[in-house]
Amino acid sequence: MDPIIKLENFRRTYRNGSLEVQAVRGVSLNIFPGEFVAIMGASGSGKSTMMNTIGCLDRPTEGLYLLDGVDIGKLNRDELADLRNRKLGFVFQGFNLLSRTSALENVELPMLYSRPPISAGEQRARAMKALEMVGLAQRADHKPNQLSGGQQQRVAIARALVNQPRVLLADEPTGNLDSRTSVEVMGVFQSLNDQGITVVMVTHELDIASFSKRKVVMRDGLVRSDDQVVDRSFSADALARLDAEQKAVHLA
Amino acid sequence: MLAIIRTALRAIRRNILRSFLTMLGIIVGISAVIVGVSMGAGARAEVEKQIASMGNNLVIIFSGNMSRGGVRGGFGMSGTLTERDYESLRRDVPGVTGVSPEVRTTVQVAAGNQNTSVSVTGVSADYIDIRAFKFQAGENFTQLDVQTANKVCLIGKTTAATLFGEGVNPVGEVIRMKNVPFTILGWLASKGANAFGSDQDDVILMPYTSAMKRLSGDTKFRSFSLQVASPEVLPDATNEIASVLRQMHQITDGKEEDFSIRTQQEMSEFATASNRVMTILISAFAGISLVVGGIGIMNIMLVSVTERTREIGIRLAVGARARDVLRQFLLEAVLLSAVGGLLGIACGYWLAPLLTKFAGFPTLISQSSVILAFTVSAIIGVVFGFFPALKAANLDPIEALRYE
Numbered sequence A: 001m002d003p004i005i006k007l008e009n010f011r012r013t014y015r016n017g018s019l020e021v022q023a024v025r026g027v028s029l030n031i032f033p034g035e036f037v038a039i040m041g042a043s044g045s046g047k048s049t050m051m052n053t054i055g056c057l058d059r060p061t062e063g064l065y066l067l068d069g070v071d072i073g074k075l076n077r078d079e080l081a082d083l084r085n086r087k088l089g090f091v092f093q094g095f096n097l098l099s100r101t102s103a104l105e106n107v108e109l110p111m112l113y114s115r116p117p118i119s120a121g122e123q124r125a126r127a128m129k130a131l132e133m134v135g136l137a138q139r140a141d142h143k144p145n146q147l148s149g150g151q152q153q154r155v156a157i158a159r160a161l162v163n164q165p166r167v168l169l170a171d172e173p174t175g176n177l178d179s180r181t182s183v184e185v186m187g188v189f190q191s192l193n194d195q196g197i198t199v200v201m202v203t204h205e206l207d208i209a210s211f212s213k214r215k216v217v218m219r220d221g222l223v224r225s226d227d228q229v230v231d232r233s234f235s236a237d238a239l240a241r242l243d244a245e246q247k248a249v250h251l252a
Numbered sequence B: 001m002l003a004i005i006r007t008a009l010r011a012i013r014r015n016i017l018r019s020f021l022t023m024l025g026i027i028v029g030i031s032a033v034i035v036g037v038s039m040g041a042g043a044r045a046e047v048e049k050q051i052a053s054m055g056n057n058l059v060i061i062f063s064g065n066m067s068r069g070g071v072r073g074g075f076g077m078s079g080t081l082t083e084r085d086y087e088s089l090r091r092d093v094p095g096v097t098g099v100s101p102e103v104r105t106t107v108q109v110a111a112g113n114q115n116t117s118v119s120v121t122g123v124s125a126d127y128i129d130i131r132a133f134k135f136q137a138g139e140n141f142t143q144l145d146v147q148t149a150n151k152v153c154l155i156g157k158t159t160a161a162t163l164f165g166e167g168v169n170p171v172g173e174v175i176r177m178k179n180v181p182f183t184i185l186g187w188l189a190s191k192g193a194n195a196f197g198s199d200q201d202d203v204i205l206m207p208y209t210s211a212m213k214r215l216s217g218d219t220k221f222r223s224f225s226l227q228v229a230s231p232e233v234l235p236d237a238t239n240e241i242a243s244v245l246r247q248m249h250q251i252t253d254g255k256e257e258d259f260s261i262r263t264q265q266e267m268s269e270f271a272t273a274s275n276r277v278m279t280i281l282i283s284a285f286a287g288i289s290l291v292v293g294g295i296g297i298m299n300i301m302l303v304s305v306t307e308r309t310r311e312i313g314i315r316l317a318v319g320a321r322a323r324d325v326l327r328q329f330l331l332e333a334v335l336l337s338a339v340g341g342l343l344g345i346a347c348g349y350w351l352a353p354l355l356t357k358f359a360g361f362p363t364l365i366s367q368s369s370v371i372l373a374f375t376v377s378a379i380i381g382v383v384f385g386f387f388p389a390l391k392a393a394n395l396d397p398i399e400a401l402r403y404e
């Protein structure tokens, strides 16, 4: 099987005038369809830089990036936008929903830019289905400021899913969430991954990474280790354990 | 597309006060366009009506040379035009359907215990037809009255009202000028003011022979009014008139003429030229406020792009292409200016009649001026919205997403 994401000696250097920052200094990485990868590392180790390129928001300074066999370095701005629209779904740390816009319309957003165009009725139906998948169908007409952080992140996940992407990319998706909601979001990721969607997630929390199948650790712009997760957590178990702990606190 | 319009409308509604203030420049500019154009059109329609009230296919021959700076070189004085000129114009110019000499004198006129000062014009019997006068009552004098310098006259509505009272039929009454009693044969229907503002109803017309012999003592005419059969024969007739008069006045080639020929068209052009100046002034004002309005739109769009940097980042991340973002912001700018344009048009519709009512300016709002105004406002949106939209479209998605 061919990798869906293939980085070869990937480098990204930021230039600000005479100042040069080598954020990623040569990473080779293959991610295959169906994987659930957590990218870990200290702050400034180049995780986001790598995710930006994987997400086709950026291009390598040097080296090669193939997404589903397509060389990203050779594409122009519009072609990258098209790839993001069709093949990728993004989930951000800060949710990045449009404020004063309903959950449903937020989820419809990627379909506004789909080609061939999607009819308004179908957009609505698909957005509703995506909201159902994250368990928020009954909140479809709520605005982001009427939703909790976990709910907002689930709207963002629904938006990322709505165009049926090959890969779901998440940069610190639980960074703004409490531990219980984080576990719930991991549950959503695990079930999507079970349905065959490749998930790549940046996190610096070890227990969040343990929900993934593979752990890539970065330091100073290089990959330090790349291992299968041995003692994998599952959200159902983790939630049950959290409930039990809470009960114990209440009893005490 | 519908979704883009919805987004744009929402963005405008979100800052409704700010949007309205932004539109103000456009609203003022577009209402100035509407009012200005309507004033121009109204004035033109008025002038055309007035020119038409002078008669059809009219040629006026003045004594004296008006093209030579000094208009008064003979104009208005005893004149250079003679009875013999009159005869030959009638006889020798083809296509002429009527000729009338004109002598003018201002006299005191009395009827009963009323008296007033009035401009008396001595004319031939053709004059009534040439100048498109109609009778409210009574009838024209005859060729015989001209030959005998009969003591008869025709009276305008204003003069009659002064002497006999509003609406009283003066036909058959006798009025005295320089102690000569004249019988009123006809009461002229109203013509209103002429293109130069004087009241065409404050007149007494009489046979030119009567005016010259009994009132002014003039022996020459100050002008001729002449009517030709159709506009087509006008140029030929004008040339023929000139050559006849040059011959009569023994003016050799290269010498200056002692008369001037004006056609109705020329007078109409002169009258419109003067209100063209006003139209230009208003257009300049409209242009300036439209540019100011456009800059206002550009400014507010730049603010909007900055405020919504993160939104733009999100849109780019989920697959919006540069042109999608460009289109969105361009549409928003066009919507702003077009709504401003519509409000401006509404304002213009409201202002123009007020201007007529309170300042007396004739106004006429044409459909084409409304279409023009709307198109201009939309174009302003495109022109001034383009730079901010381009700025939005060229944002880097990563930086836009990171923007606080």
Ligand SMILES: Nc1ncnc2c1ncn2[C@@H]1O[C@H](COP(=O)(O)OP(=O)(O)O)[C@@H](O)[C@H]1O
Binding pocket: A014, A015, A016, A021, A022, A023, A041, A042, A043, A044, A045, A046, A047, A048, A049, A050
């Ligand atoms: N736009 C940029 N311009 C210059 N330097 C940058 C830019 N983005 C990131 N960097 C630098 O690159 C390095 C890696 O950053 P980043 O990929 O954000 O790390 P992480 O996500 O692992 O915290 C850091 O030293 C950071 O300061």
Ligand SMILES: [Mg+2]
Binding pocket: A047, A048, A049
């Ligand atoms: Mg980061």
